[in-house]
Amino acid sequence: MHDPTSERLASYADVLAGELPDTWTSSHLPADVKDDLADLSERIWDLDLVAAHLAEYPLAEAAVLSRPDGAQLVVLNRHDSRESFLIAALAPPALPDEAYRAVPEPNGVALGDDPFLGAEQVAGDLLVRYDRALAQVRHNALAGIRPSEPDRLVLTWQLDGSIATAPADDRASAVLTAHGFMQDPPSGLHRLSGDDTQAQARALRAIGPRLDALGIDTALQNPAGRNAPTAAPAPVAPVPAGSRTQATRSR
Template sequence: MHDTDPSDLESFATILAGELPGRWTSQYHPDHGGGADYDHLTTAVWDMDQTTHTIATHAVTHCAVLTRTDDDTRLLVIDHLGQPEEFLVAALAPVGLPAAAYTGVREPDGLAVPADPFHAAEALTLHLLPRYADALAHVRRNAAALGSPLPERIDLTWAEDALTTPIPGSAPLAKLLVEHGFVHDTRQDLLVLAGDDTAVQAQAVRAVGARLAEIGVGIGMRHPTPPAPAAPRPLPATTTASAARTR
């Protein structure tokens, strides 16, 4: 049994940290009465919904930061103004990644959760944490691509019912293609997307195109160049029998 009051933000955050999956710590940032400056935290909120709106319209005078020690995932807990039985929990963006890596990535918007930390942990586990994991993976892919030279476009070539493409020089691009069903054909040294199921193949191509567009890489479809017609063989020279001499 917890002997703390979960309706108090500090107590709520402490209990919540123990209920989330993984190993979490909770750090409380108190209200100092003179208007504490927590801009270094609020500007890192990865949210474009109610948490950002609350921060933009009301000063954050106290808060708590939950940190998952396994991977440094961070969550900010603040009061939900006007809703005394709720708190707002939002993800904090990871540090050390370039701003360009966030292009095209949807924010893992936070949640209004009940002051009951057990129900709050369930809601965060089902909704916010999966959204955060997806957004973080997307940002890291973008960051990896920024660190590698990218082609202007990737060409997919029809080979019977399959699609093939040379293995990109950028490892993140190659990984992206493999994640969407392309398989390395070692004999041809090409990535191949089989056409056994054309609906699955088309879905994979659409998904790849969308992901490439997010990082500024186009996609082209082409048919293989037909072999050049064989040059006609020269006709064999005809021999004419010489006329017999007559005396």
């Protein structure tokens, strides 16, 4: 069945993407991709207008605008006004919760039905605040993570139990990716989730010999102010016992 409201959102987002500075692409998420919409809702980086709207009107469809450096915006219908939209920033999916501490949310804004005027509003307001917040959280994510060298890979425990590293070249990156590390291209970080500690330990044991065969040593470190986990998996260097703590990010 033809849905003029859905078509209007997709068309508006397409024009908006073409009018924003730099290069943006637009993709429409219809109502039937419920899991994707649920994941998207969790990433909306807003504690003001958009958050209040979603508390009353759960996300039923959306359009996502993406920039090559990983920045993303989400456009949604404003159900309390037929002729307007809301737009908000999306938080990067691969950064740890602690990276968001003390970083103000780049709260979203309401847009009228003219995408050309909307683009001017976004470029002069939301994008400025979003780019500033993005730079800060990416800087925070790198804090305490020593850059690796071609012959040495430094793995750093994070407060949420994950392990992060910044491989020096594609050889190490390929090994990490093959063993469950997720890459965040904008920051260059590779992260291994701590949700399943046994799987995490197996991955760390597996990458050691593969990296060693490439002439790359591995080392495990703790960022300042953090204790080590209760067990450090081989073959990386041993660290003292301690306990994990959990950080929470608010958006």
